[in-house]
Amino acid sequence: MPESAAPKRRRWPPFVAAAGVLAAAGALLGDQARSVASRLIASRQARNDRVVREELAFHVGTLAYVYGYPIVDMAQQMHNETHRVAEDQRVYAPPNRMFSYGALVTPETQGNLRLPNHDTLYFSGWYDVSQEPVILRVPDTGGRYYTIAITNFYSEVEHVGRRTTGTAEREFALVPPGFTGALPAGVTPMPVETPRGWLLGRMFVSGEADAPAALALVEQMWIARLSEYTPGREPAPAAEASAPAIDGMDSLAYFELLNATLHELPPRAGEASLMAQLDAIGIGPSTKLDLSRLDSETRRGLERALKAGAALVGAASQRTQSALNGWIVPRAVGRYGFDYLARAVVVRNGYGNLPEESLYAAALLDSEEKLLTSGGRYRIRFEPGALPPVDAFWSLSVYDVRSFKLVENPIRRYSLGNLSRGLRFATDGSLTIALQADEPSEPDVNWLPTPRGALPFIAVMRMYEPRPEALRGKYTLPPVVRIAD
Secondary structure (H helix, E strand, O other), X not given: OOHHHOOOOOOOOHHHHHHHHHHHHHHHHOHHHHHHHHHHHHHHHHHHHHHHXXXXXXXXXXXXXXXXXXHHHHHHHHHHHHOEOOOOOOOOOOOOOEEEOOOOOOOOOOOOOOOOOOOEEEEEEEEEOOOOOEEEEEOOOOOOOEEEEEEEOOOOEEEEEHHHHOOOOEEEEEEOOOOOOOOOOOOEEEEOOOOEEEEEEEEEOOOHHHHHHXXXXXXXXXXXXXXXXXXXXXXXXXXXXXXXXXXXXXOOHHHHHHHHHHOOOOOOOOOHHHHHHHHHOOOOOOOOOOHHHOOHHHHHHHHHHHHHHHHHHHHHHHOOOOOEOOEEOOOOOOOOOOOHHHHHHHHHHOOOOOOOOEEEEEEOEOOOOOEXXXXXXXXXXXXXXXXXXXXXXXXXXXXXXXXXXEOOOOOOOOOEEOOOOOOOOOOOOOEEEEEEOOOOOOOOOEEEEOOOOOOEEEEEEEEEEXXXXXXXXXXXXXXXXXXXX
């Protein structure tokens, strides 16, 4: 018979073939052989179970790490800012109370803020509406720009402020999911998706002389639980609470905090299958994670997932993105849908407003696609009539790329923008900003100091209330050009 016509032999999986051989041997050799066969099969099964537990914990755990990044980061930050966790603590206010930074942020005072601006006074608070609504009161700012980002535990944002609600005195009620109760007259309801979340406010300051007036407005903002609310009256200070700080981003406590917080969050549409996968490894909303009772395989898998997840988020934060003239302009901030990696990247770099509130552009490379470094001298030149199109204001800052901190410098200048005092324009109406460590010698340039030493830095342009041409990408920032030494 030709070889091609030979009957094909059926190939059995190795474990099936082994089981058949062992069964035949058992028939010939009796109980002893059957006992040996049984132990061999049980041993192989136990090994397979161990492999499945570890690999499932690893693969699902890596996804859980990325998915849970904002949840864990915010839960940790809320704990550390609503409890006294250190004597030199920069930010502290109990839940449902407001904290004011009191002055424009500097490298020494920025605390946990990542890539902060130097244009506004920051104020913040952590809300908890798990028991009842919370009232947010804002004063009449007389047209002065301000905004409050109401950020839920999924890092999705809504805004109160000049662009969205005006600058008149207002009172809003943050109401939990499914709330059906009554609110006081004149209080505007604002539904929030998660029972806890963050309020981060910004009040514009035109300069050091303007800071007291801006601070006076910040100090008239407050939040209170509905049960303690009296119209127009700030509630009494809340009792302080002390606790050890939480720092679980680099240990298995990450998954423990994620698991505990998922129990508090209402289910999100379209995520039931994902939650079932998390439940399968013991960290989902229908299970309770006890690290002390983890089997060794699941522990190893989660430890690997912790490293892999951190590496994934870190790499995604630094990968090359599409840029216009070297500027990366993210337009998917504050609303993420199912793009969990993009969400984690934004949170890692410092959260953010919705693009229509403030559009951020970042430059790590110059016009020749080389890293911006403190040893270089750079120029950004805006042609006449080509300044960033905004309805509020714009500003440029630089940061140490390692720490996301503002750059300390001898003239204590941390930003430059269209509302900066003493801005110099050329005779043709153009505007040039010099980025370098030492003061430039040319006339009609505006100096924004960069770090000293051979350090990389990042330049960030903020456009507050950007106009449609900026939001739609029709406006392009000029490149960062390195000039010869």
